[in-house]
Amino acid sequence: xxxxxxxxxxxxxxxxxxxxxxxxxxxxxxxxxxxxxxxxxxxxxxxxxxxxxxxxxxxxxxxxxxxxxxxxxxxxxxxxxxxxxxxxxxxxxxxxxxxxxxxxxxxxxxxxxxxxxxxxxxxxxxxxxxxxxxxxxxxxxxxxxxxxxxxxxxxxxxxxxxxxxxxxxxxxxxxxxxxxxxxxxxxxxxxxxxxxxxxxxxxxxxxxxxxxxxxxxxxxxxxxxxxxxxxxxxxxxxxxxxxxxxxxxxxxxxxxxxxxxxxxxxxxxxxxxxxxxxxxxxxxxxxxxxxxxxxxxxxxxxxxxxxxxxxxxxxxxxxxxxxxxxxxxxxxxxxxxxxxxxxxxxxxxxxxxxxxxxxxxxxxxxxxxxxxxxxxxxxxxxxxxxxxxxxxxxxxxxxxxxxxxxxxxxxxxxxxxxxxxxxxxxxxxxxxxxxxxxxxxxxxxxxxxxxxxxxxxxxxxxxxxxxxxxxxxxxxxxxxxxxxxxxxxxxxx
Amino acid sequence: xxxxxxxxxxxxxxxxxxxxxxxxxxxxxxxxxxxxxxxxxxxxxxxxxxxxxxxxxxxxxxxxxxxxxxxxxxxxxxxxxxxxxxxxxxxxxxxxxxxx
Numbered sequence: 215x216x217x218x219x220x221x222x223x224x225x226x227x228x229x230x231x232x233x234x235x236x237x238x239x240x241x242x243x244x245x246x247x248x249x250x251x252x253x254x255x256x257x258x259x260x261x262x263x264x265x266x267x268x269x270x271x272x273x274x275x276x277x278x279x280x281x282x283x284x285x286x287x288x289x290x291x292x293x294x295x296x297x298x299x300x301x302x303x304x305x306x307x308x309x310x311x312x313x314x315x316x317x318x319x320x321x322x323x324x325x326x327x328x329x330x331x332x333x334x335x336x337x338x339x340x341x342x343x344x345x346x347x348x349x350x351x352x353x354x355x356x357x358x359x360x361x362x363x364x365x366x367x368x369x370x371x372x373x374x375x376x377x378x379x380x381x382x383x384x385x386x387x388x389x390x391x392x393x394x395x396x397x398x399x400x401x402x403x404x405x406x407x408x409x410x411x412x413x414x415x416x417x418x419x420x421x422x423x424x425x426x427x428x429x430x431x432x433x434x435x436x437x438x439x440x441x442x443x444x445x446x447x448x449x450x451x452x453x454x455x456x457x458x459x460x461x462x463x464x465x466x467x468x469x470x471x472x473x474x475x476x477x478x479x480x481x482x483x484x485x486x487x488x489x490x491x492x493x494x495x496x497x498x499x500x501x502x503x504x505x506x507x508x509x510x511x512x513x514x515x516x517x518x519x520x521x522x523x524x525x526x527x528x529x530x531x532x533x534x535x536x537x538x539x540x541x542x543x544x545x546x547x548x549x550x551x552x553x554x555x556x557x558x559x560x561x562x563x564x565x566x567x568x569x570x571x572x573x574x575x576x577x578x579x580x581x582x583x584x585x586x587x588x589x590x591x592x593x594x595x596x597x598x599x600x601x602x603x604x605x606x607x608x609x610x611x612x613x614x615x616x617x618x619x620x621x622x623x624x625x626x627x628x629x630x631x632x633x634x635x636x637x638x639x640x641x642x643x644x645x646x647x648x649x650x651x652x653x654x655x656x657x658x659x660x661x662x663x664x665x666x667x668x669x670x671x672x673x674x675x676x677x678x679x680x681x682x683x684x685x686x687x688x689x690x691x692x693x694x695x696x697x698x699x700x701x702x703x704x705x706x707x
Numbered sequence: 708x709x710x711x712x713x714x715x716x717x718x719x720x721x722x723x724x725x726x727x728x729x730x731x732x733x734x735x736x737x738x739x740x741x742x743x744x745x746x747x748x749x750x751x752x753x754x755x756x757x758x759x760x761x762x763x764x765x766x767x768x769x770x771x772x773x774x775x776x777x778x779x780x781x782x783x784x785x786x787x788x789x790x791x792x793x794x795x796x797x798x799x800x801x802x803x804x805x806x807x
Contacts, residue, residue, distance in 0.1 A: 312791075314790075315791075316784075316787035316788075316790050317779060413763065414762050414763050415763050415765065428761075428762055429762075454768070454770060454777065455779070455780060457767060457768070458761075458765060460763070460765070461768070520751065522747075523747065523748055523751055526745040526747055526748050527745075529741065529744075529745055530745055530748070537722060541723075546792070546800050546802055547788075547791070547792055547800055548791035548792060548793075549791070549793070550793065551793035551794065553803060558803055558804070558805060558806070559802055559803055559805050560723070561725070562802070562803055563723040564720075564723045564724060564725035565725050567722075567723055567724045567725070568724050568726065571724065576724055576726075577734070577738070577741075579722050579724065580715065580718050580719060580722060580724070580738060581741055581742075583721050583722040584710070584714075584718050584738070584742075590708070593708070593749075594745070594748075596758050597748050597749065597751075597753065598745075598748060599758030599759050599760075600751075600753040600756045600757070600758045600759070601748050601751050601753065602758075602759045603756050603757060603758065603759040604751065604753070606759065606762065637740065638737060638741065639740055639741065639744055653762070654762065655762030655763045680763055
């Protein structure tokens with residue numbers, strides 16, 4: 215029998231439907247793979263029973279001749295930012311350690327309704343703040359990938375680093391991610407997998423621990439474009455409980471996948487040719503252009519003049535929203551409480567938050583508090599929101615000349631854990647290509663292109679018009695078909 | 708603009724995060740590094756540009772004015788609401804005495 219853990223979403227779903235194997239066999243295979251991969255630290259908690267129960271339900275439904283959901287029999291990893299009923303949900307923070315929600319997030323509920331099961335809750339950067347998965351209270355996630363000739367532990371990217379590591383290591387066929395400023399695309403690129411952030415509002419934010427509400431979007435991470443299309447279809451949809459949820463139909467992205475790009479125009483933004491970008495990344499970008507041309511697309515130059523200002527604008531807007539969102543952690547309603555002897559309410563808040571938040575989270579709360587404070591609000595926050603409007607306008611104008619934009623996902627390949635910790639700014643710069651699409655709320659995807667001289671994966675990014683996930687997926691598929699990316703990490707865990 | 712230790716202490720107090728002297732000292736150069744870097748936004752000509760309020764144009768919806776329109780977010784959930792509280796007492800959130 216084939217090794218079931220080598221299969222992705224589509225093959226598992228089709229195999230279970232067709233009776234090649236049972237959902238229980240799949241769940242058992244992945245539960246075992248998860249248990250053997252503790253060295254990656256990809257999971258904060260594992261939930262093998264959840265995966266088995268969901269699988270048994272699917273097998274029973276099939277035996278009864280019922281129609282199976284679009285994710286039927288697929289066990290997935292759930293980023294520990296999604297509230298899951300009765301299962302600890304921490305956002306990788308100490309302050310939420312032990313928190314067991316009494317409700318289920320909309321996105322996770324939709325996945326269970328579609329027949330998926332949960333292997334466990336995946337590690338991440340604390341409150342999704344980080345680009346290397348080094349800010350989790352529960353320890354770093356280690357990428358399954360190694361540099362050729364080195365044994366150094368590499369970063370799986372962040373913040374969805376547990377998700378990317380688990381999918382790349384074949385201990386989960388797919389995982390949920392969330393993307394605030396690149397947190398799906400950058401880890402996908404670092405680990406040689408696919409990940410798509412849909413248009414802002416496609417996936418409900420209800421039940422997702424909030425970081426920066428005007429930017430946060432959930433999306434799937436999986437090993438192929440088809441798998442992402444299937445899973446996104448199960449995650450997306452209108453939710454009256456999220457005020458920013460898009461009230462529009464969810465297209466059948468999987469059915470409409472088409473890698474024939476004749477008549478399509480692919481924009482190459484000249485401002486993305488930045489100093490500090492690895493030559494191998496620039497080469498893969500050239501290769502990507504050739505692949506899309508081969509698929510029938512016309513390549514056109516476009517300009518996104520405010521690109522260099524997107525990242526600094528993001529580092530005002532996101533911390534500002536975070537400082538407001540994270541005010542809810544006060545040691546009163548949920549999560550931990552630190553109550554030193556004889557202190558009052560205000561000191562309890564301050565002690566709880568000092569003990570419960572990690573350094574990066576504190577840094578961003580302080581920046582956010584500062585830029586929103588009286589006297590500085592206009593100079594920082596209002597200015598950043600105006601620049602954000604300009605970044606979005608750049609994209610609008612570019613999409614008058616092209617249908618989809620091709621760019622690198624990151625300026626570098628993965629780096630060793632601990633190598634970027636000297637200065638928070640160096641780490642921030644890794645999201646330079648990912649953040650503009652986040653600020654503009656656009657659908658954007660990373661697909662693996664090739665490996666560099668060190669044998670580490672490199673990703674290419676596609677950015678589409680609002681609501682045009684299809685255009686992004688189609689171009690991603692065209693790259694996937696031509697890149698023939700089959701590299702896999704050697705199993706060392 | 709740059710911040711000094713006293714300013715960071717003020718911000719930390721506003722954000723309700725207790726920080727000792729060492730932590731404040733460490734935070735000053737880190738925050739200044741970030742603030743100096745974001746200052747480049749000042750170069751951008753934003754004449755006539757409205758600050759962005761919503762990234763995808765959307766209108767606020769009104770739901771039907773009925774009790775428990777969505778049972779998930781409706782009332783009658785006291786036990787669920789208190790289930791994760793660190794010090795729930797008598798059906799309330801318990802907090803230390805507040806005497807000013």
